[in-house]
Amino acid sequence: MSRPKRYELSPEHWDRIKDLLPGKPGEPGRSASDNRTFVNGVLWVLRSGAHWHDLPERYGEWKTVHKRFTRWARAGVWERVVAHLIRDPGNDxxxxxxxxxxxxxxxxxxxxxxxxxxxxxxxxxxxxxxxxxxxxxxxxxxxxxxxxxxxxxxxxxxxxxxxxxxxxxxxxxxxxxxxxxxxxxxxxxxxxxxxxxxxxxxxxxxxxxxxxxxxxxxxRRVIHFLSFLQIAAARLWTR
Incomplete structure (x- = not known):
């Protein structure tokens, strides 16, 4: 198996979140078959700070990825992912x-x-x-x-x-x-x-x-910045 590219999720990290994402069998909408590619594309933007226009082609057409990112943000997907990961806080x-x-x-x-x-x-x-x-x-x-x-x-x-x-x-x-x-x-x-x-x-x-x-x-939109913040927080919890 090839190593994940820079910024991308490792197999271990992907296994921790894959079942939290939309598109599982029996759910309406598109299949989750490309969820990992999509999430890695969002991580590339988050980590690099680049404009969506500069998204590498391997992650898909940038407009499609951006629209999906927005749709998941409005649906609270990113918030639910980080909330699920916070299961064993050190509460001393x-x-x-x-x-x-x-x-x-x-x-x-x-x-x-x-x-x-x-x-x-x-x-x-x-x-x-x-x-x-x-x-x-x-x-x-x-x-x-x-x-x-x-x-x-x-x-x-x-x-x-x-x-x-x-x-x-x-x-x-x-x-x-x-x-x-x-x-x-x-x-x-x-x-x-x-x-x-x-x-x-x-x-x-x-x-x-x-x-x-x-x-x-x-x-410009608070929901987009908050979603990136939630994704970054989730990354800290999966490390």
Whole structure:
């Protein structure tokens, strides 16, 4: 068997997701016989950052691949794939953070920057992903990121230091490892040693931004950029 080309799924990685994709026997629509070629084409665009027009012919006609990518995005396929892969999170602690992504000129109509708000597990794997405009504050999204999780500790930076977030963390039965915001009148002690582990979320952002379609937003439509982000997250879970 020939080795997968650069960016493509290995047989082991393909086996982990193939049954999660549309087109299985008995389902309406086209057969899944070319799903692997299609997914590898999408991965090529994600990793290279190239325009859809430049998609190599081995993956099919670019307009057809792009339309299918959009159809799967609207149907929530990419979201379901990454949700299925998140089956055994390292929930000793969860780290929260955000990162800004600059828009390419062709995507500037969607805003000059987009913020990725993320929760990762103790092994630095993405658990929850939310997109907002770049100027949006971090704290209001903490409940969305923590919903359904059951960590022993929640690590976050000063931007997440509020009574509401600390109460939310306590309701989860977890300890809040959050440095105090300078505006807080009464300081609250935090575990400085445990806080060092928050670098897992920073490393996760670095790995996600190895995919050039994540490092720079080329997509005008939020659903397209979010789908690429979900696919990149799925790749981290299959490694």
């Amino acid at each position: 602690y969860v780290s929260l953070d955000s990162s800004l992504v600059r828009a390419h000129q062709q995507a500037a109509t969607g805003g000059l920057t987009t913020k990725i708000r993320m929760a990762v597990d103790a092994l630095g794997r993405p658990l929850k992903l939310v997109l907002t405009p770049g100027q949006r504050g971090d704290a209001p999204l903490a409940p969305v990121l923590l919903n359904g999780l059951s960590p022993r500790r929640v690590l976050a930076d000063k931007a997440d230091d509020s009574n509401a977030i600390r109460a939310l963390v306590a309701d989860l039965g977890a300890a809040a490892v959050i440095p105090c915001n300078p505006t807080r009148k009464r300081l609250i002690a935090d575990d400085a040693e445990a806080y060092k582990m928050r670098n897992t979320v920073e490393r996760c952002f670095n790995r996600l931004k190895h995919f050039r379609r994540i490092a720079t937003r080329f997509d």
